[in-house]
Amino acid sequence: MPAKIDYKKCIGCKRCYDLCPMDVFTIDKETEMPKATYNEECWHCGICWMECPKRAIDITYPASMW
Amino acid sequence: MTLDRLANNVIDTDVLVIGGGVAGCPAAAKAAEHGLSVTLVEKSKVDRSGSAGQGMDHYGGAFPRGMTVDEFVEIWKELGWESAWYFGGKFADPNRLYRLYANGQWGVEELEKLGVNMKWYDGKIRPIKSVRQYPFLRIHWMYCKPEMAAGVKKRGVNVLNRTMITDLLTHNGTVVGATAVDTRTGAFTVIRAKATIIATAACSRIYDPETPVPWKYKFRFHWCPASVSGDGWAMGFRAGAEMANFEQTERGYRYRDDLTLSQGNRNNEGVSGNQFTWDGEPMCGRDRADLERQGKTPIYVTIENIGDDFQKRVEIAYVDERMISLKAAQDRGFNPRHHWYELMDDRPNQLHVPPGLLGDMDFKTTLKGLYVIGDSVAGQHDVANAAVSGFLVGDSISSYIKQAAEPIIDEAQVQSIKETVLAPLSVKDGTPPMELECAIRYACNRYVGTFRAEGKIREGLRRLASLKREFLPKLTANNPHFLTRCLEVRNLFDVAELHMLACLERKESRDFQIRLDYPDKDPKYEGMLLHQKLVNGKITLDWKKQGQMTLAGSHKEER
Numbered sequence: 239m240p241a242k243i244d245y246k247k248c249i250g251c252k253r254c255y256d257l258c259p260m261d262v263f264t265i266d267k268e269t270e271m272p273k274a275t276y277n278e279e280c281w282h283c284g285i286c287w288m289e290c291p292k293r294a295i296d297i298t299y300p301a302s303m304w
Numbered sequence: 305m306t307l308d309r310l311a312n313n314v315i316d317t318d319v320l321v322i323g324g325g326v327a328g329c330p331a332a333a334k335a336a337e338h339g340l341s342v343t344l345v346e347k348s349k350v351d352r353s354g355s356a357g358q359g360m361d362h363y364g365g366a367f368p369r370g371m372t373v374d375e376f377v378e379i380w381k382e383l384g385w386e387s388a389w390y391f392g393g394k395f396a397d398p399n400r401l402y403r404l405y406a407n408g409q410w411g412v413e414e415l416e417k418l419g420v421n422m423k424w425y426d427g428k429i430r431p432i433k434s435v436r437q438y439p440f441l442r443i444h445w446m447y448c449k450p451e452m453a454a455g456v457k458k459r460g461v462n463v464l465n466r467t468m469i470t471d472l473l474t475h476n477g478t479v480v481g482a483t484a485v486d487t488r489t490g491a492f493t494v495i496r497a498k499a500t501i502i503a504t505a506a507c508s509r510i511y512d513p514e515t516p517v518p519w520k521y522k523f524r525f526h527w528c529p530a531s532v533s534g535d536g537w538a539m540g541f542r543a544g545a546e547m548a549n550f551e552q553t554e555r556g557y558r559y560r561d562d563l564t565l566s567q568g569n570r571n572n573e574g575v576s577g578n579q580f581t582w583d584g585e586p587m588c589g590r591d592r593a594d595l596e597r598q599g600k601t602p603i604y605v606t607i608e609n610i611g612d613d614f615q616k617r618v619e620i621a622y623v624d625e626r627m628i629s630l631k632a633a634q635d636r637g638f639n640p641r642h643h644w645y646e647l648m649d650d651r652p653n654q655l656h657v658p659p660g661l662l663g664d665m666d667f668k669t670t671l672k673g674l675y676v677i678g679d680s681v682a683g684q685h686d687v688a689n690a691a692v693s694g695f696l697v698g699d700s701i702s703s704y705i706k707q708a709a710e711p712i713i714d715e716a717q718v719q720s721i722k723e724t725v726l727a728p729l730s731v732k733d734g735t736p737p738m739e740l741e742c743a744i745r746y747a748c749n750r751y752v753g754t755f756r757a758e759g760k761i762r763e764g765l766r767r768l769a770s771l772k773r774e775f776l777p778k779l780t781a782n783n784p785h786f787l788t789r790c791l792e793v794r795n796l797f798d799v800a801e802l803h804m805l806a807c808l809e810r811k812e813s814r815d816f817q818i819r820l821d822y823p824d825k826d827p828k829y830e831g832m833l834l835h836q837k838l839v840n841g842k843i844t845l846d847w848k849k850q851g852q853m854t855l856a857g858s859h860k861e862e863r
Contacts, residue, residue: 259348259357259531261466261487261785276785278738281530284628285352297628299635 325354327678334698365688396683507534734780
């Protein structure tokens with residue numbers, strides 16, 4: 239999973255949803271929190287990670303990119 | 305039938321700018337400063353989209369102000385641009401190149417007015433004479449896109465984020481606007497425009513991604529954002545605009561550690577390369593394939609000996625351009641100061657600098673009402689060229705707008721585009737876009753990858769045609785997000801076809817084209833560029849002589 243949200247830290251500001259160039263995130267209807275729905279399209283640019291005010295997002299790499 | 309019934313929204317504008325990157329924002333802002341109504345359409349979100357979405361560490365056009373054509377030609381010769389692979393010298397109109405570089409300093413001032421930081425820590429512009437051998441500025445551009453987005457909004461530009469332009473609209477050969485789809489709601493929009501500017505990037509998605517994992521994480525490329533799918537080229541091509549240089553694939557090393565080091569960032573700090581074979585022999589100028597056969601690979605590069613000061617400077621370059629690099633290094637326990645980086649295979653990775661839409665001295669395409677700026681122009685690249693071409697077009701377009709006829713939209717054309725564009729939403733049990741994109745990439749990699757020959761290219765064209773016939777109509781999307789991906793795949797088909805046909809047509813090896821059946825340069829192609837366009841559903845191929853410098857030697861740009 240490239241973009242992983244830590245919901246203990248996430249404040250639901252939706253910045254990641256707002257800025258992701260590939261539109262990987264959606265907003266969960268029930269919780270109104272961002273969700274990494276289209277993670278297979280993540281290209282690890284790190285924009286969500288660097289823009290998140292709480293550093294609640296981690297970018298992790300699959301084995302082939304290690 | 306009226307337009308209002310066909311489309312969810314109808315927008316009227318003087319200028320439509322397609323793509324909100326480093327070319328599109330300056331063009332939109334400048335046109336708005338002249339009092340024109342401007343609509344800027346961006347597939348992602350302007351604040352963090354495009355090639356400079358994560359940031360940028362260099363501005364490559366800091367040539368002296370008031371440089372005459374003669375002086376420019378002298379610099380050109382000195383730098384050896386005719387043979388330098390990374391520069392547009394041989395792929396572009398040299399007159400336009402002069403205009404871009406002669407206005408490089410003007411671009412710096414205009415960017416500052418737009419709100420973009422051009423200064424170094426000490427509050428001064430920081431020029432560098434780098435190993436890339438051309439004058440450029442080191443810049444802190446981590447926030448260039450938020451800055452540009454704010455500048456554009458301040459000037460009253462109507463910005464449509466998360467909106468993908470699908471096709472250009474034409475009337476009697478004049479471009480009169482475009483159709484668009486909202487990537488989140490699927491709303492279909494018609495934009496009626498007196499002038500349209502294509503400001504999209506190049507195309508980095510017809511070749512294999514760097515990661516060997518099929519299906520997942522397929523979008524990653526270290527130079528280009530993953531959203532770059534040749535949209536501007538494909539829509540221009542379908543509307544009949546002339547294109548050039550599509551056989552010239554750009555090749556690049558793949559760094560296993562490209563997240564932690566890019567040759568570019570190092571070069572941009574003036575640190576020269578130190579490449580060596582695994583047993584420590586210098587790499588310089590040796591053929592990689594030979595080294596592979598001799599068991600001399602992997603090839604490594606290191607910055608361990610450059611000194612603490614330079615290492616710090618390289619690290620700052622990462623922060624300016626791609627902060628995630630530092631995190632990736634940390635996660636892997638990779639210390640850029642001590643560890644070696646592996647340079648993996650040198651493979652085609654994108655269509656970038658040479659190919660593109662033909663633009664003249666004023667960035668007009670061969671279609672009336674259609675301009676092209678930035679990376680979309682044949683033989684043009686770099687943020688400086690992108691920004692300057694944007695400012696130049698934005699600055700001059702009002703004279704075209706003043707005499708342009710009211711755009712007339714052909715409703716039948718809109719209807720037919722709408723049916724094609726929205727079709728994947730009603731296909732059940734079809735092919736997901738990712739599956740088809742992987743197939744296109746496989747075909748390009750297999751048949752027109754590094755080494756080309758007639759038999760392979762012809763097979764590639766057959767493969768591509770059958771994929772298009774069998775699978776394009778079966779593309780399926782269960783929501784607007786995947787519809788966007790489907791529309792990108794449609795564009796990839798057009799770019800791949802142009803590419804393969806051009807590879808077949810150039811029967812020689814030159815620059816990025818390596819033909820095993822024609823291993824040498826053929827003098828008859830000297831200075832000849834391959835032009836392509838769509839005429840009555842067929843792609844024409846024409847050889848045309850590259851433009852010569854026609855501006856008078858004492859001519860000077862006065863900005």
